[in-house]
Amino acid sequence: MSGDFVNLLADLKEDEVLKLTKQRLDSGEDGLKILEDSRKGMEIVGKRFADGEYFLPELVYSGELLKQITEMVKPHITQAAETKRLGTVVIGTVAGDIHDIGLNIVDFMLDVNGFEVHNLGVDVAKEKFVDKVKETKAPIVGLSGFLTPAFDAMKETVEALEKAGLRDKIKVMIGGGQIDDEVKKYAKADAFGKDAMAAVALAKKWVGAK
């Protein structure tokens, strides 16, 4: 049953997977087990995205299914799930830029690949990055930006992290629309990633995971 569930979610079978969720809850199964299976299903979605089999529509749709499943399961859970995470990443779209399509894909892919992600959203002031890094002690920061104003905002954010004495404790990756290796040099980031898969690979490398 749990194998079916994982595949139904990964295959985006909305009606079937929701029906099965209800059946499992009705039969008194532990909600945490269902959430664990959901995580496995989402891992497969992430893998298919990385392999070029799934695209943005599938990511959005699977996210919606996960939301529905979680909402059904939530009332049946008393203790919080404990998942082992590879590491913590703070991400956000830099100040002056309100685009988040790419940011949310990176969020999704880091999450399904085992990272704890703190997504600060769009138009994030440099101080907010600094505060969040201090609070979470995240070793990795991901700066997103779609437009050219992001070049300066990224540079200023990296400088703010440096000024706060955090720069040598963290790795900074950047990406999005007009971002490339030139901007990496300009902003003094550690790496530029061209897509969400690159973000995952960089994060894994930096935490020493395989």
Place this chain on the structure above:
Amino acid sequence: MAKEWAELTPAEKREERFKRWLSPQGVTFSSPKAEKGYKARVTRFIKAFQLKEPDRVPCILPASNFAAYYAGTDLRTVMYDYDKLSQAWLKFFHDFEDDLDTFIPPALVPPAKSLEAVDYQLYRWPGHGISGDTTSYQCAEAEYMKPDEYDALIRDPSDFWLRTYMPRVFGALKGFPQLPALTSFEEIAIQSFVPFGMPEVQDGFKALMEAGTESLKWLAAVGKVAGEASAAGMPGIMSGFAKAPFDTLGDTLRGTRGIMMDVFQRPDKVHEAMDKIAALAIDSAINAANASAAPIVMMPLHKGADGFMSDKQYATFYWPAFKRVIMALVDEGILPLLFAEGSYNTRFEYIKELPKGATAWWFDQTDMARAKKELGDRICIMGNVPTSLMMTGTPQEVKEHCRKLIEVCGKGGGYILSGGAQIDKGPAENMHAMMAAAKEYGVYKK
């Protein structure tokens, strides 16, 4: 006797429109030299579009709000102060005149006071939703159309805009849902005027009038710049905008999340809505092209880029309605200029379906060498000096990058040197270096 317009083939119509572009109505050139310069520039572009060799590779400098910063002001200031807007663009124009093949007047810098008058929600601009020193205005994507509103849009787009969509994107029109459906206005108005008496509705109309008054002031400033540039012999190369129907739905109606869900949950509605939107896009683009000299309509492309959707999704949802818009324009002799944001490396087979010499493709991060090789005998290609290089590189690096692009893409004609996207701020020397490369390396030997 000349053939009637309707009897002409699309290629003949295009030639006809090119001729009109070369001898534009209503333009008085300031000197014979200006007129000669105009014709030389337009000919340069036309030949590139026709996949022939011009005198040299034409160049479009990637300046979007660049003029504002070049003139020492900023976007926020010129969005509110139209005198400063025209001054900045004229300064840029005169300082760069010898280095321009085309020039875009500040018609894409919207009047902020009009936007404020209607409490515009769809965009953020410097000082209004984003920091005052931001160099661009940006679309605030959201679900402005709900999933159960497809039928309303499909049944009557005008009514949907007026009473559902506009009250959401214009805060000042929040009373408009109280308006009667104008499509069923009474023969003898008994109740129909009542909503127009409601204070909230009247406030909406007052806001629109204020936005209109403000827009006319702005238009005068833009017109001053446009008039001066065209008298000096500087052509524009775009007469209007259109979008792929999937992008219209996904960008400003349903939002990215909404449209991606709809692909799974209500695919038939998506298709029906795109049919409606395609027809509207076609009419509006043809009207825009008829109203100005350059027979070129720019289409910025978003959600069909590499990585956004699968080949099957592109073939099913994106391409058919998009191609219909392209072909309707091509059939009218208008040249669609497709601006493929991001990269389009996986979509070449679709581009190959389009008739030869009928479209131009402006690439942002697409592989230009491959595009030239696989598409160069079919479409004029444009692009793609990186914005990062233009903003952070040296003039030597810019010139060298342009030289390589020209060598790869310029062969045999059909290439326009341009940016991958546009920049707002950056060293003026890099702009000059780009044109210097076109002049030095882009000359075709006769």
